[in-house]
Amino acid sequence: MPDTSTHNALRRPRAARKTPRVDPFDGAEGSGTATPSAPEVDTQYLETLLGYNARRAALSVITVFLRRMEPFGLRPVDFSVLSVIAHNPGVTSRQICAALDILPPNLVGLVKSLHKRGLILRKTHPTDRRAQGLHLSAAGQRLYREAQATATMLEHEVSGRLSPEELQTLIGLLRKVYRA
Template sequence: MPAHQPVGTSTTKATPARGKRAPKDAGQQETAPAAEVFAVDQVNASFLESLLGYNARRASLSLVGVFVKCMEGFDLKIVEFSLLSLVGGNPGITSRQLCQQLDVLPPNMVGMIEVMTRRGFLERRPHPRDGRAMGLYLTEAGRALVDQAEPQLKASESAAVSHLSVEEQQQLLNLLQKLYR
């Protein structure tokens, strides 16, 4: 034991148990631990903004909002409109082809086709080359809906990206398609 240390004391400090304070030495003032407090005036998202996924998600949220708002007027979900648009552009398309193009599971596609058929937008006809398959076609009501909805959606989306030049819009479209094709 060192000569300058009083008898009965130790040179090591005991760590207090959780929630308890160590007893204070004589003459030492009790002080609360200094907690650092910060106020954020400007958010630093530089790491997140360096990630493609984060930026794609933010852009998607912005544009999906435009899509959803436009489709509300037609009482359609995005995937329902996408289905009708694909059938309109590809008369006779099969449900299997729709599943592949929209990345939708077959049981979900069957349900969607049934709903669109009940609403009077789609009809099934025998496929000309595959006796087991049915081709899908727009009804007159379906054609009218697609003919009205497509230009409205295009105009809404164009307004949402109007701060980009035509070249930037095309470049963005090409780059996004490269990610999933």
């Protein structure tokens, strides 16, 4: 586990924060209010909005994801790109951009960074000599296997309040929204 003392030193002290940060998946109890005597804030309208609820759920999952992927040096987008490459050896950058809705200029730097870390290899595409197929290196395969196992574990933890059927329904409904 990496040393987080430097990171923690840069954060504002808990008392100085306007809203306490509570990790809903670490077993800690918390109401999400700044002080016990503070009046409850009305978020009733916001809670009727799909975007608000999707964002709140995503932030809860991403917070845990970032912490657990820190030892691997992976952000969510890095993990997603590695996953697409792992499951589609020889995939092109254009295909990754389309699959993950990433702008090509943003992917260029990401691919360069993953290549520099020795996680991916670029090979001439077998049917389009102008394109390069992307593959995981041996180091990339090892790192991805470990990161994927970690991601699977944390997904089970963060979705623990849902039954398997509820989870599948939620995933299906969210896909309907973003694939519309």
